[in-house]
Amino acid sequence: MNISQENILALRGLVECGPRNVVVLSHTNPDGDAIGSSLAWAEALRAKGHSVTCIVPNRFPYYLEWMTGVEEMVIFKDDKQQRAAKAVREAELIFCLDFHSLQRLDAPLSELIATNTTAKRVLIDHHLNPPQEFDVMFSHPEASSTSYLIYKVVEALWGAESVTARQAEVLYVGMMTDTGNFSFSTLTPDLYQSLAVLCATGINIPQIYNNVYNSFTEGRARLFGYTINRKMRTLRKGTVAHMSLTEEEMRRFWFQQGDSEGFVNYPLTIKKMRMSAIFIEHKEFIRVSLRSRGEVDVNLFASRYFNGGGHKNAAGGKSFVSMAETIAHFERAVDEFAKEGLL
Ligand code: 5GP
Ligand code: MN
Numbered sequence: 001m002n003i004s005q006e007n008i009l010a011l012r013g014l015v016e017c018g019p020r021n022v023v024v025l026s027h028t029n030p031d032g033d034a035i036g037s038s039l040a041w042a043e044a045l046r047a048k049g050h051s052v053t054c055i056v057p058n059r060f061p062y063y064l065e066w067m068t069g070v071e072e073m074v075i076f077k078d079d080k081q082q083r084a085a086k087a088v089r090e091a092e093l094i095f096c097l098d099f100h101s102l103q104r105l106d107a108p109l110s111e112l113i114a115t116n117t118t119a120k121r122v123l124i125d126h127h128l129n130p131p132q133e134f135d136v137m138f139s140h141p142e143a144s145s146t147s148y149l150i151y152k153v154v155e156a157l158w159g160a161e162s163v164t165a166r167q168a169e170v171l172y173v174g175m176m177t178d179t180g181n182f183s184f185s186t187l188t189p190d191l192y193q194s195l196a197v198l199c200a201t202g203i204n205i206p207q208i209y210n211n212v213y214n215s216f217t218e219g220r221a222r223l224f225g226y227t228i229n230r231k232m233r234t235l236r237k238g239t240v241a242h243m244s245l246t247e248e249e250m251r252r253f254w255f256q257q258g259d260s261e262g263f264v265n266y267p268l269t270i271k272k273m274r275m276s277a278i279f280i281e282h283k284e285f286i287r288v289s290l291r292s293r294g295e296v297d298v299n300l301f302a303s304r305y306f307n308g309g310g311h312k313n314a315a316g317g318k319s320f321v322s323m324a325e326t327i328a329h330f331e332r333a334v335d336e337f338a339k340e341g342l343l
Contacts, residue, residue: 001143001152001190008156010136014093014120015157019049023091025113027099028057028106031261032212034098035060036174037124037146039069040167041095044154047162053087057109061258063215067173068166076109088112091119096134098146100127100309124149127310128299141311144186147174151194160197168198172208180265181209184313185294216259223253227263227278234267240334240343241267244279244323264289274343275301275334279319279326286319286326296343305333 014020024042026034034056042052054073064070076084088094094117096102102110113121123134126143143149151171154163163171175195179186199205223245231243245260253259260280267276268291275292288306290298291314298315302308308317319326337343 001140001188003138003152003156007136007138008153011122011153012157014122014136015045015048015050019051020092021087021090022050022052023087023094023119024052024054024097025094025105026056026097027104030056030060032064032177033145033147033174035064035067035070035073036170036172037097037150038073039067039170040147040154041097041124041150043069043164043167044158044162053083055084055087055109057105059257061261062256063212063258064173066211067170069170084109085112085116088117091117094119094121096121096123096125097150098125100125100130100139102133124153128312129309142186144184144188144191145174145178147171147178148191148194151198163197163201165201165203168201169203169208172198172203172205173212176208177212181213217254217256219254219256220259223250223255223259224263226253228266232267235331235334236338236343238270239272239274240276241270241273242277242279242327242330243267244327246281246323264291268293277330279323279330281323286323288317288319288326290315300342301333301337305329
């Protein structure tokens with residue numbers, strides 16, 4: 001992956017001129033990549049003397065709570081002391097990591113970032129089609145994770161040897177989770193070279209894997225079984241699958257945020273499956289998650305039918321109608337997509 005030297009030069013100008021107040025921001029429902037990239041970048045900036053506040057719009061899932069430094073992140077939704085608003089007001093630099101548009105932050109945080117600051121805004125991200133609303137943009141849809149991008153930026157600025165074990169651990173989490181534990185089509189030789197550097201810092205890779213993937217609750221295991229067994233429907237001769245979960249069903253299995261993470265991937269373990277979807281009911285909308293194999297472009301599908309986006313093989317959006325209508329809309333969309341030869 002080629003990081004533009006021009007961008008690195010611009011970034012150097014921003015981060016190598018005395019201590020600054022910095023905000024590092026990531027997306028709603030933060031995942032391993034959002035948290036990993038934020039924590040690693042914050043630490044790299046602190047090592048250069050900057051004062052850094054990491055902000056996420058809402059809580060992260062419980063299986064990421066072990067990550068070093070996560071307790072210092074400000075959770076905007078729970079932030080009674082308004083530390084986030086103060087940090088944004090005082091910020092001279094704002095980094096937006098692992099999301100591509102201010103719209104992806106829910107209001108009122110999105111408005112705060114859009115209006116309440118004169119700070120320079122820097123994007124470091126790997127989602128498709130970013131709007132031009134940043135002063136410096138590291139936009140790399142070809143990158144398998146934002147954590148990998150952060151590694152490349154740190155390497156370009158301060159050398160691979162500057163990466164600490166603490167940074168390596170959280171970057172590894174982001175790289176691992178955004179590639180389905182190194183199984184997606186976004187892998188490159190250069191990623192493995194970065195991983196070799198992280199590994200050489202002495203991080204405990206099996207333990208990181210266990211912390212993330214073998215730390216769920218019993219409720220989650222049972223909910224997973226229920227979802228696959230009772231709620232998975234297949235279409236088009238078993239090549240498309242969808243599942244849905246209502247709030248009532250989730251309550252039945254003592255649902256905690258993050259418990260349904262990864263469910264949408266499971267139908268793709270079926271050999272002929274090309275696309276999978278899950279619809280998860282929230283108070284104000286239904287969250288739609290989409291995954292696909294090969295050339296099936298769920299980024300296009302999400303933007304066309306669910307006002308969303310993401311990556312070619314992993315995307316999402318929202319639906320504001322009932323579950324039954326959402327499913328009917330999905331099934332019609334699948335037919336239309338297939339008629340156009342896109343499935
Ligand atoms: P997930 O299914 O894991 O929530 O999301 C998969 C991918 O789709 C992520 O990269 C995420 O950023 C993107 N995505 C999910 N929901 C939305 C949405 O509502 N709008 C856009 N633009 N992207 C989304
Ligand atoms: Mn990511």
